[in-house]
Each structure stands twice: as structure tokens, then as C-alpha cells.
Amino acid sequence: MDKNEINNNRRDFLKKVGTFVGVTISLPVISSVFNSCEQDENPIPQPPKELTQIDLNKYPPINTVGGSVKILLPGKNNNNPIILYRKSLDEIIVLSTICRHAGCEVNLPQPGKIELRCPCHLVIFSAENGDILINPISSEWSGEPLDKFNVIEFDKANNILKVEI
């Protein structure tokens, strides 16, 4: 190996080391540029919640314990349906149908079951409180429960539900 060849090899080696060090140093800079100028949109402002009266006589499935029904109240819940679930004779749960992962609409539970299944990514929520029971995509989404609405009064005699929604 002559002197020129050794010099060339050394130059080649130094060039490659320099490139490697340069790329390594610039990675954090690239990453910070990557995350700059990023922002999330603000949530869509919701109209103030108001007391809404729901006549349960129109929805026979809700009159038995474990029964559930989806209903649509124009202008409420972003124009998405809500779920009414009869937890017990004295308690009715009111939930949003919208999964907060990708915005898909969850299905009603099978008769006698409490599982609300999101058809998009198969997350399963409890109809009793909206909490997540099974999250098969926990690696990408830590999970958020379904929105739950406050029941102010349940008039069993007339089968009328008053909900803040």
C-alpha cells in the first residue's frame, strides 16, 4: 500500500466519521423542527347545557332493566345520538355514542350485556358508566371514557327523564 493510498483511505475514513457525527448532531434539530409550528384545534364550542326532558314512553326497550336505546336530539351532543341504558329500575344512564379515539359511533349492547363496542377499532365500553372495559389499541391510545350526561330527575310515575345535555 503506497502513501497516497493510505492518505486516501484516511481521508475517506475521516469524511465518513464527519458525516456520521454531523447527522447524529442534526437529528435533535430535525426533530425539534418537526414538532414546531404544530398545534391542535380548539374543541367546537358546545351550546350551554340545558335541562332536556325525554319521554321514555316512546322507547319501550328502556322500560326493562338492561334495556338500551339510541336516540337523536337535534342540536344536542354535536348532533350525534345518545344512549339511554336502564341500569336498574331506579337508574338510567345517559351516554354519548361517540368514541373519543377516532370519533366512531359505538353500537348498543346485546340484550342482557353491558358492552358497548366501537366498530372501528373494537374498543369496548361499559354501558353502566361509559368507562373502557377492553382497549385493544392501548399501545396507540391510552383511552378516554364515553361522555356521560347528568340525569337531574327520573320521574318514574310518568316515565319522564330530565337530563342536563
Added chain:
Amino acid sequence: MRVINYLTISIIFSIVLQLSIEARPQYSLLQTYGAKCQSCHVNVHGGGARNFPGWLSRKDITAINPASIGIDGFYNFISESNTYFNDLLLFSMDTRFQTARWGRPDASRRDYMVMQVSPYFVVQPFDWMHIDLYYNFAYHIEPNKRYPGMEYYNASVYFTPFKDLPSIRAGYFQPPIGTKWDDHTLLVKRVSDQGKSQLLMPHDYSEWGIQIDYENIDWLGASFGVFGSENLSKNKVRDYIGNVKSMVNPNSLSYVFRLGVYPTLPGGYTSYMGGTLLLNGGLGFGSDGFYMKNDYLYVASLNFNIGISDKIALLTEYVTSEKQHSFTTDNFLIELNYQIFDYLILFARAERATTRQRIIDKDFYTNVNQYVLGAHINILPYIDLLPEYRIYDRELAPSYQSQWAFQIHLFY
């Protein structure tokens, strides 16, 4: 040293391989092989397997000369041709790895996704017949990031018994609906909503069907196809009283029409225009003429595109759709591409989507705007980097969502 370089390239390829049928319509205006999709693709509607001219048109496009970094041997090895055994077999490939922010616009998070790992095989045992096969392995790597109706494979057979007559395609494949893009976030293919944007047509959408294509005149392309609706029916919509139901009846048929005009212009100008129509639901005939039967869905698309080869491509598309008793959409897209070098194309895209949803007795309108600035950088042959800055703005929500997205696209 060369062995190490080959190894490095092989590792890059295999990493990304560990990691959809897409098209880049701007290339039909920027290159000089002809504006028809079939100039570069096997499919008359574009996307999927590149034919020999399609492969040839991109194979030497690169920012870095492979010889300057000692990897020309690797490229020489894979750059003979994409057809083998006297044109009996054609091999093509797309692999895409992407990072972007996913989720609701008001609560998104950065994620990394293997979008596509797709080999394409086209087998042509006879002059009058070829078989087109596609499989996206990424669906098995990332099954949770797919939506109902998306399909990870297709297979079809093309018959061209007579050169001057239309060809027939039959099998399980994507109907020609709208311009074919390589971006899954385009608003033109969505039903924009207040919470999220729902798919109008699933990406990587395929159905059993049969299609007649006529491409024998240079300036004209036309297709008519009849397709099943099994995958389209997996896409759910809400009707005006709040019931969730399938976008279409799974047992119904969809009729798809495509018409494209590809004029020859002087002075390096290139252009094409046309439209597609998907109609699901029967046509009836009454005393007032033809009418669409209940529960219909239609998706109509019009496009107009003009450019100067090797310089500029201006693409526009308007998509309107209606699902009876549920929604109507009016979505518009315009995209300007400017080619600085053959390996560097800058682009800017603006979209506006309007959805009208009837809920009981009221109409609700949603307007969404999306703006994207980006670049296609062919850093090495068959390797395209795609940095993008995206702005997504729902008019009902204050402020907007903005993010960087980045895609590595390996193709062959």
C-alpha cells in the same frame, strides 16, 4: 466497502418493508410518456403496478448519484427491467412508512405507521390476457389503523381478445371512482363531519366486479363497470332519524362510469379532464321519466388538469355525493405542483369540503378546509421522501390544527 453499502441499502429496504394502491396524478402532466394513466400503469385508472414505461420514467430520477456514494452496483443489479421471462411476469412495488399526528383535530398525537408494503405481480401468459395481483402486507402489521371497508388485496384478469375493441377486466378490484391519489386524508373522498371526517369511499377499496375499458383512441378513455357492494356496505352512515345503517345494501350493485379526455397540446402543454360516476341503487322509469329508487347513493367526480411537462402541473377535482335521507357533500380540491429539478417537486394543495346532514327536520352544514404544502424528493432512485406541512380547519371550531407529516416511499 461496496458490500457494506449494499448491506446498508438492503437494510433500509428491509426495515421499511418490515414496516395501498396509490397514484400520483401530477406525474401524468409532468412527464412526456402521455397523460393517460395507462401510459405508466397497468390499470387504466392509474395506481398499482407500473408497466415498463412507468418504471422507466422514474428509475433514474435521483438527487444523489448512486455512483458517487459507491452503491451504483446495487442499482445496476436492480435496474435492468421490471419485466422478466420475456414479459411473462412484471414486478412492481410500493412501500410507505409515515409519521403524522392522528386522532381528533382537538386532541391528536404523533404516531408512526406502516401504510403500505405492497408487491404487485402482473402475469401475462398470452397476448390477450394478463392477471394483476396486489397484496398489502401492512394490514397485518398495523391492523388497528384501518377502517371498515378497506381491503388488503385484489386480483383481477384483463382480457383483450381484439386489439381494436374494448378490454374486459373481471375479479376483485377497485372501481374507478374519482381521481386516484396517494393521500388517504383527502377531503374530496370524505364526508366531513363536526367530530371527524368519515370516509365516503374506503381507501384500498375493492369489490367483486366486471368492467369494460376502451383506451384505443389516444385522446379518449372510457370505462363502465358493475360491482358488488360488500365492502362499501361496511361503511356506516346515520340517517335523518339517527339510525346507523350501511352506506349501501350489501346485496346491491354499484354501476361505475368513467370518461377521460386527453387532448394533445402544442408547446409542451399537457392536459386531461374527465369524470366518474358511481351509482348505487336502482333506476326506475315512471311517467316523468327516469328516477332513482329509494335509498340511493351516488358519487360524481369531475376533474380538470393542465400542465407544462417537466415544469408545472395544476390539478383540480370536484366531488359531489348524496346518500338519500342522510347526507350530501360538495368537495373541491386544487393542487399546484412545480418541478424544480426532476428529483424535486414542490406542491401546494387547498381543499374545501361541505357536508349537509339532515337531522329530523333540520339541515346542519359542516365546512372543513385543508391546506398542504409539501415536496417530493427522490433522494435516490426508487426512494421518495415526502415532507408535508398540513393545516386542517373546521369552521365551527376556533383556531385550526397544524402539523408536520413525513413519508418515506419506496417504489419499483
